[in-house]
Amino acid sequence: MSTPIVELKNISISFGGVRAVDNVSLDVEPGQVVGLLGHNGAGKSTLIKILSGAYQKDSGEIWIDGQKADIRSPRDARHHNIETIYQTLALADNLDAPSNLFLGRELTNAFGFVDDAQMEAETRKIMARLNPNFKKLKEPVSALSGGQRQSVAIARAVYFNAKILIMDEPTAALGVHETKMVADLIHELKSQGLAIILISHDTREMMELCDVVSVMKNGQMVGTERVEDVTEDEILSMIILGKKTPDAKAS
Amino acid sequence: MSATPDPTPAPKRNLLQTLEIDVRLLGMVAAFVIICLIFNILTDGRFLTARNVFNLTIQTVSVAIMATGMVFVIVTRHIDLAVGALLATCSAVMAMTQTLYLPEFLGLPLGHPLVPWIAIAVGLFVGTTLGAVQGYLVGYLAIPAFIVTLGGLLIWRNVGWYMTSGATIGPLDPTFMKFGGINGTLGETWSWIFGAVATLVACWAMWSARKNKVVHGFPVKPIGAEYAMMALVGAGIMGFIWVLNSYQIPAARLKRMFAARGEEMPEGFSAAYGLPISVLLLIAIAIAMTLVARKTRLGRYIFATGGNPDAAELSGINTRMLTVKIFAIMGALCAISAVVASARLTNHSNDIGTLDELRVIAAAVIGGTALSGGLGTIHGAILGALIMQSLQSGMAMVGVDAPLQNIVVGSVLVAAVLIDIIFRKRAGLK
Ligand SMILES: Nc1ncnc2c1ncn2[C@@H]1O[C@H](COP(=O)(O)OP(=O)(O)OP(=O)(O)O)[C@@H](O)[C@H]1O
Ligand SMILES: [Mg+2]
Numbered sequence: 009m010s011t012p013i014v015e016l017k018n019i020s021i022s023f024g025g026v027r028a029v030d031n032v033s034l035d036v037e038p039g040q041v042v043g044l045l046g047h048n049g050a051g052k053s054t055l056i057k058i059l060s061g062a063y064q065k066d067s068g069e070i071w072i073d074g075q076k077a078d079i080r081s082p083r084d085a086r087h088h089n090i091e092t093i094y095q096t097l098a099l100a101d102n103l104d105a106p107s108n109l110f111l112g113r114e115l116t117n118a119f120g121f122v123d124d125a126q127m128e129a130e131t132r133k134i135m136a137r138l139n140p141n142f143k144k145l146k147e148p149v150s151a152l153s154g155g156q157r158q159s160v161a162i163a164r165a166v167y168f169n170a171k172i173l174i175m176d177e178p179t180a181a182l183g184v185h186e187t188k189m190v191a192d193l194i195h196e197l198k199s200q201g202l203a204i205i206l207i208s209h210d211t212r213e214m215m216e217l218c219d220v221v222s223v224m225k226n227g228q229m230v231g232t233e234r235v236e237d238v239t240e241d242e243i244l245s246m247i248i249l250g251k252k253t254p255d256a257k258a259s
Numbered sequence: 260m261s262a263t264p265d266p267t268p269a270p271k272r273n274l275l276q277t278l279e280i281d282v283r284l285l286g287m288v289a290a291f292v293i294i295c296l297i298f299n300i301l302t303d304g305r306f307l308t309a310r311n312v313f314n315l316t317i318q319t320v321s322v323a324i325m326a327t328g329m330v331f332v333i334v335t336r337h338i339d340l341a342v343g344a345l346l347a348t349c350s351a352v353m354a355m356t357q358t359l360y361l362p363e364f365l366g367l368p369l370g371h372p373l374v375p376w377i378a379i380a381v382g383l384f385v386g387t388t389l390g391a392v393q394g395y396l397v398g399y400l401a402i403p404a405f406i407v408t409l410g411g412l413l414i415w416r417n418v419g420w421y422m423t424s425g426a427t428i429g430p431l432d433p434t435f436m437k438f439g440g441i442n443g444t445l446g447e448t449w450s451w452i453f454g455a456v457a458t459l460v461a462c463w464a465m466w467s468a469r470k471n472k473v474v475h476g477f478p479v480k481p482i483g484a485e486y487a488m489m490a491l492v493g494a495g496i497m498g499f500i501w502v503l504n505s506y507q508i509p510a511a512r513l514k515r516m517f518a519a520r521g522e523e524m525p526e527g528f529s530a531a532y533g534l535p536i537s538v539l540l541l542i543a544i545a546i547a548m549t550l551v552a553r554k555t556r557l558g559r560y561i562f563a564t565g566g567n568p569d570a571a572e573l574s575g576i577n578t579r580m581l582t583v584k585i586f587a588i589m590g591a592l593c594a595i596s597a598v599v600a601s602a603r604l605t606n607h608s609n610d611i612g613t614l615d616e617l618r619v620i621a622a623a624v625i626g627g628t629a630l631s632g633g634l635g636t637i638h639g640a641i642l643g644a645l646i647m648q649s650l651q652s653g654m655a656m657v658g659v660d661a662p663l664q665n666i667v668v669g670s671v672l673v674a675a676v677l678i679d680i681i682f683r684k685r686a687g688l689k
Binding site for chain 1: 571
């Protein structure tokens with residue numbers, strides 16, 4: 009077992025009185041896909057937003073590459089090579105796909121001006137890999153379909169050579185073909201040694217894509233299992249009942 | 260399915276798409292032309308004389324300069340109600356610097372070559388700083404811009420009053436007054452030269468944009484359309500210069516100018532005003548602000564933040580600092596407008612810039628800046644300012660009563676926004 013690149017230790021955060029994440033720990037190794045499962049409102053998005061710098065944890069520690077990391081903003085997370093696909097996609101609707109892809113990291117020319125032509129060409133290249141049908145590079149992304157928008161968000165996360173990739177329901181709006189391409193992409197990135205945290209409600213998909221699945225319920229961690237050690241039913245039971253074996257001892 | 264599928268079917272393009280002309284802009288230009296023609300008929304041709312075009316232009320500059328900054332403010336979903344008051348404070352500071360502080364404390368008399376520049380530098384510093392302070396209150400302390408600048412409106416208007424005790428301060432430095440319009444023009448020859456250079460630069464810009472597209476293999480419009488656009492732009496620029504150059508300086512004024520130099524005016528001598536320096540200033544600001552909006556990271560972040568503030572923040576953009584920068588730019592532009600406005604009046608008066616906040620916001624909004632954020636153009640705002648000023652002066656020339664003038668301008672503002680909403684719905688935007 010290699011050493012984890014991400015270690016979340018005893019993370020907690022509250023909104024008002026609600027403990028959205030309650031003393032949760034999670035490790036991810038390079039080249040590993042960790043699946044995060046749980047019912048709606050379990051705290052999955054909140055947990056990864058702490059790692060991506062969108063939220064500030066109340067307590068707990070984040071360790072990156074064996075060193076304690078101080079992540080206070082999305083900028084800090086980017087400095088640690090953490091890229092995130094948010095559930096809400098986080099796109100500026102009035103800008104086109106290339107502007108969104110490079111938002112915050114625009115390519116510039118010798119005069120320091122943004123180089124739109126270069127960014128468009130790069131976007132074309134990466135989109136050819138992710139979603140070859142994608143042609144609307146000049147339109148504002150508000151004019152795109154849900155799946156096309158999702159493709160832009162995915163492209164943005166994978167373009168910049170992340171070491172740690174967080175994907176919050178990346179395939180929720182995608183068609184069968186596009187979902188397959190994202191699955192291929194995850195396999196490819198994994199083989200390149202990226203650490204990936206994947207959130208999804210599709211248990212079967214998670215069993216196929218992930219090495220390890222972690223289940224959250226009501227802000228707490230129910231458990232973490234290697235996929236070869238559990239059945240889909242056991243995972244479902246963890247999600248719904250908060251324990252691995254339903255009535256195992258009772259019956 | 261067809262037997263020979265075309266991978267990239269060429270979409271049908273109409274003339275406007277071929278020329279890549281913004282339909283909305285075209286609508287505004289059309290509205291402007293119609294307004295001009297109607298007033299020209301109503302005034303028996305007095306509206307479109309060289310003299311009136313000249314006056315209209317210099318009257319628009321001050322509001323137009325501030326409107327370019329208001330675009331950034333409104334695009335990021337803020338508002339600035341304090342621009343007229345900030346203009347007054349900057350104007351007061353600059354007037355006091357020229358006429359009191361520099362002569363009294365540094366021994367530099369009015370007319371000393373350094374005086375106007377020191378005064379302008381002080382004004383710019385004050386405007387930028389006060390703008391930045393407002394931006395800090397909005398960005399970092401999260402007080403709504405409406406409240407901060409409503410407070411600013413009261414504060415700055417009365418800081419200016421307090422500084423000058425409400426007195427009119429003038430006359431100002433002669434060099435300083437050249438920025439006002441009629442007292443500082445390029446003259447015929449230099450205006451033509453400027454027009455020619457501007458035409459060449461515009462054509463070069465269009466050509467290099469085209470070349471850049473070709474390099475990256477993007478579609479370009481037909482070469483004929485490109486030449487047609489260049490011809491149109493060139494004709495527009497040179498036509499404008501021609502009109503300004505045909506406004507002759509009145510003989511009496513010329514005589515005084517010669518007398519001031521201790522010379523006798525030669526018989527039959529005539530000269531035209533040409534391009535006012537204030538207009539040159541507006542053009543420079545318009546180009547700079549357009550470059551910022553379209554070609555810099557700052558501009559990209561302004562529009563991204565307006566489109567989706569959360570997405571901007573999650574993309575690593577420091578939206579708080581961005582707010583400070585935007586209001587600082589707005590403050591600097593207020594100071595520049597203060598130079599133009601006080602120079603045009605040849606003095607600082609206590610009520611300078613009163614109600615300018617409303618004119619500036621109206622110009623930006625008529626020019627297509629959406630209050631919901633994320634949308635707006637610099638040239639639109641300037642055209643908006645021009646339309647407002649044309650309405651106002653046109654009605655004054657026709658002899659419409661003052662209350663009716665304001666009623667019309669108010670109605671036009673609301674109607675313009677309504678038309679914009681309908682247009683955007685039809686076009687499938689937002
Ligand atoms: N910004 C916020 N302010 C207040 N409460 C919040 C905020 N963000 C999340 N919560 C609360 O925290 C809890 C966890 O939300 P979270 O979005 O993490 O759930 P999730 O597991 O991602 O659910 P889903 O599967 O629906 O995406 C919920 O009860 C939610 O209401
Ligand atoms: Mg979620």
